[in-house]
Amino acid sequence: MSQNILHEYDVVIVGAGPGGSGTALHLRDSGLKIALLDKQKFPRDKVCGDGVSGKSSTILKELGLFDELFKLPHGPGYGVWMSGPNGVDLIVDSRQEKPDAKPHGAVVRRIDFDNFLYQNAKKVEGLDAYEQMTVFDLIKENDNYVGVLAKDNSGNIHEFRAKIIVGADGAASVVANKAGVAFRDPDHYVSAVRAYYDGVEGMREVIEIHFVEEALPGYFWIFPLEGKKANVGIGMLDRDMRNKKVNLSQLMEKLINEHPKFKDRFKNAKRLTNIIGWTLPLGSKRRKPYFNGLLLVGDAAALIDPLTGEGIGNALLSSKLAAQTIKKAFELGDFSEKVLKMYDDLLKEKLDPELQTMYRIQRLGSIRWLLNHFFNRVNHKRELKELITSTIVSEDTLKYKKQLTDPIFLIKNLFL
Ligand SMILES: Cc1cc2nc3c(=O)[nH]c(=O)nc-3n(C[C@H](O)[C@H](O)[C@H](O)COP(=O)(O)OP(=O)(O)OC[C@H]3O[C@@H](n4cnc5c(N)ncnc54)[C@H](O)[C@@H]3O)c2cc1C
Numbered sequence: 001m002s003q004n005i006l007h008e009y010d011v012v013i014v015g016a017g018p019g020g021s022g023t024a025l026h027l028r029d030s031g032l033k034i035a036l037l038d039k040q041k042f043p044r045d046k047v048c049g050d051g052v053s054g055k056s057s058t059i060l061k062e063l064g065l066f067d068e069l070f071k072l073p074h075g076p077g078y079g080v081w082m083s084g085p086n087g088v089d090l091i092v093d094s095r096q097e098k099p100d101a102k103p104h105g106a107v108v109r110r111i112d113f114d115n116f117l118y119q120n121a122k123k124v125e126g127l128d129a130y131e132q133m134t135v136f137d138l139i140k141e142n143d144n145y146v147g148v149l150a151k152d153n154s155g156n157i158h159e160f161r162a163k164i165i166v167g168a169d170g171a172a173s174v175v176a177n178k179a180g181v182a183f184r185d186p187d188h189y190v191s192a193v194r195a196y197y198d199g200v201e202g203m204r205e206v207i208e209i210h211f212v213e214e215a216l217p218g219y220f221w222i223f224p225l226e227g228k229k230a231n232v233g234i235g236m237l238d239r240d241m242r243n244k245k246v247n248l249s250q251l252m253e254k255l256i257n258e259h260p261k262f263k264d265r266f267k268n269a270k271r272l273t274n275i276i277g278w279t280l281p282l283g284s285k286r287r288k289p290y291f292n293g294l295l296l297v298g299d300a301a302a303l304i305d306p307l308t309g310e311g312i313g314n315a316l317l318s319s320k321l322a323a324q325t326i327k328k329a330f331e332l333g334d335f336s337e338k339v340l341k342m343y344d345d346l347l348k349e350k351l352d353p354e355l356q357t358m359y360r361i362q363r364l365g366s367i368r369w370l371l372n373h374f375f376n377r378v379n380h381k382r383e384l385k386e387l388i389t390s391t392i393v394s395e396d397t398l399k400y401k402k403q404l405t406d407p408i409f410l411i412k413n414l415f416l
Pocket residue numbers: 014015016017018019020037038039040046047048049050051052053133134135136168169170171172173174192193194233277278279280297298299300304309310311312313315
C-alpha cells in the first residue's frame with residue numbers, strides 16, 4: 001500500500017489568494033514554519049471585478065506593498081459612478097474637490113494582483129509554497145484539527161500536519177465544507193459573471209456601479225482598466241436570480257447591446273474573454289470561523305460586503321486578524337477554540353458593524369422606488385452627496401456608512 005508523504009509545519013495555509021497569501025505576509029515576523037498550499041499554478045486567474053478598494057489599499061500600505069501595486073497593469077481608481085434604476089447618475093470623483101488627488105484604489109486584474117501577493121508571500125522566511133496541491137480533506141484527532149490531506153499533480157497523497165490550519169480556499173472552500181459550516185443560503189449568496197472588454201467609451205477612471213432594474217439589489221459594473229479596456233460584469237442575489245429565472249450572461253449581453261445607457265458606449269467594444277461566473281458568500285450571514293486548530297479567512301469564512309460585493313479587502317483584513325490570533329496561540333502554546341475564539345472576537349469588533357450596515361443598505365436598495373428617489377435627490381442635497389463621497393473616499397468609511405442607515409438622516413435628506 002502506498003504511503004502518504006508526510007510534512008510537518010507550525011501553520012498550514014490552504015489557498016494562496018488574498019486571504020492565504022495575506023495570512024502568510026502578516027506572519028512574516030513570526031518565525032513560524034509555514035506551508036502555503038494552492039491547487040493552482042501561479043499566475044492564475046480568479047473571476048472578480050478586480051476592484052482593489054481603499055480598504056485593501058490601507059492593508060497593502062501596512063504591508064509596504066501599496067506603491068508596488070501601481071507598477072502592475074491597472075486602471076487608477078479616483079471614485080465611483082453610480083446610477084439608479086431610473087438612469088440618474090451620481091459621480092463621486094476625488095479630483096473634483098482636489099485636482100491633484102491621488103488614486104485611493106485601483107482596478108488590477110486578479111491574475112496580476114494575486115500573483116503579486118503570492119510572490120511576496122513566498123519571500124516570507126520559514127515558508128514553503130506548494131502549487132498544484134489540492135486539499136481534499138481535514139485530519140481530525142480527538143476533536144482537534146491537526147492537518148490536511150492533499151493530492152499533487154502526479155496523484156501522490158500528502159499529509160500536511162500543523163498546530164493551526166488556515167482555510168483560505170475561497171468561496172467553494174473544502175476546508176469550511178469539511179468543518180461543517182459551508183451552507184449556501186440563497187438570501188446571502190450572490191452569483192456574478194464577468195468578462196474583459198476593449199473599446200469601451202466614456203470611462204472616467206472611476207469604478208461604475210449601475211443599479212439596473214433587472215438586477216436589483218445587485219448591479220451591472222464597468223471597472224476601467226488601462227485605456228479603453230474594462231472588467232465588465234453583473235451580480236445578483238441567488239434568491240432573486242432564481243425567482244426571476246435570470247440567466248446572468250444573457251442579461252449582461254442584453255444590457256451591453258440594448259440598454260440606452262450602455263449600448264453606445266459598447267458600440268465598438270470587443271469582448272476579449274468568455275463570460276465566466278462565480279459565487280460570492282456574503283458576510284450578511286457569517287459562519288463560525290474558528291475551531292480547535294483551525295481558522296477560516298476570506299471567502300472561506302463568508303466575509304464579502306453584502307452591498308458592494310467587495311471581498312479582497314475583507315480577505316486581507318481577516319488575514320491580518322487571523323495572523324494576530326495565530327501569534328497569540330503560539331505564545332500561549334494553546335491552539336484550542338478557547339484561544340482561537342479571539343479571531344472571531346476581532347472580526348466582531350472590526351468587521352461585523354460594517355457588514356451589518358452594508359446589509360441594511362442592501363435591503364433598503366432593493367426597494368425600487370426608494371432607490372430611485374435617492375438618486376433623484378442626491379445631486380440636489382449637498383449633505384447627502386458629501387456623505388456618499390465620504391463613504392467612498394474617507395479613511396473611516398464606516399462612520400459615514402452608518403449615518404446612511406440612520407432613519408432621521410434619511411427622512412431629513414430624502415423627504416424634507
Ligand atoms: C464576479 C465577482 C466579482 C467580484 N468583484 C470584486 C471586486 O471588484 N473587488 C473585491 O474586493 N472583491 C470582489 N469579489 C470578491 C473577491 O473575488 C473575493 O472575495 C476574494 O477573491 C476572496 O479572496 P480569498 O483569498 O478568500 O479567496 P480566493 O481569491 O478565491 O482564493 C482562494 C485560493 O484557494 C485555492 N484553492 C481553492 N480550493 C483549494 C483546495 N481544495 N486546495 C488548495 N487550494 C485551493 C484557489 O486556487 C485560490 O487560489 C468578486 C467576486 C466575484 C465572484
